[in-house]
Amino acid sequence: MPISTAQKRKLEKHIEEALTDLVEQINLASQSSETVELDQALAGRVSRIDAIQQQKMAQASLGRAKQEKHLLESVLSRIDCDDFGVCEECGEEIGIKRLMVKPESIYCIGCQQELED
Ligand SMILES: [Zn+2]
Numbered sequence: 001m002p003i004s005t006a007q008k009r010k011l012e013k014h015i016e017e018a019l020t021d022l023v024e025q026i027n028l029a030s031q032s033s034e035t036v037e038l039d040q041a042l043a044g045r046v047s048r049i050d051a052i053q054q055q056k057m058a059q060a061s062l063g064r065a066k067q068e069k070h071l072l073e074s075v076l077s078r079i080d081c082d083d084f085g086v087c088e089e090c091g092e093e094i095g096i097k098r099l100m101v102k103p104e105s106i107y108c109i110g111c112q113q114e115l116e117d
Helices: 005-040 045-078 096-101 109-116
Strands: none
Touching: 005 045, 005 096
16 A cells, blocks of 8 residues: 555654754764864873774764764655655565654565565
């Protein structure tokens, strides 16, 4: 069954909420990577290593959050296309439940599993 307009709106709202969270995460992560740099001048050797590790983690999570944000934004930009929610592999519906969990899905669960094997 194709995804209804009401379902699309619900998904859209869900994605927008996720994006709000991501923007917050990105802001926090950018702040902590900056803070670490400022503190480094004052830090001793051991804490500098800690600081570098923390900074790496902050940068990694920043990278992931930015990538996720980009993916979700691209989902929003094509949510109103007629073929949105259709599996790129087999042409079947991906299903609203799967899209709610993973909005950036472009394959149905069956094809996804086959592609991962
Ligand atoms: Zn499929």
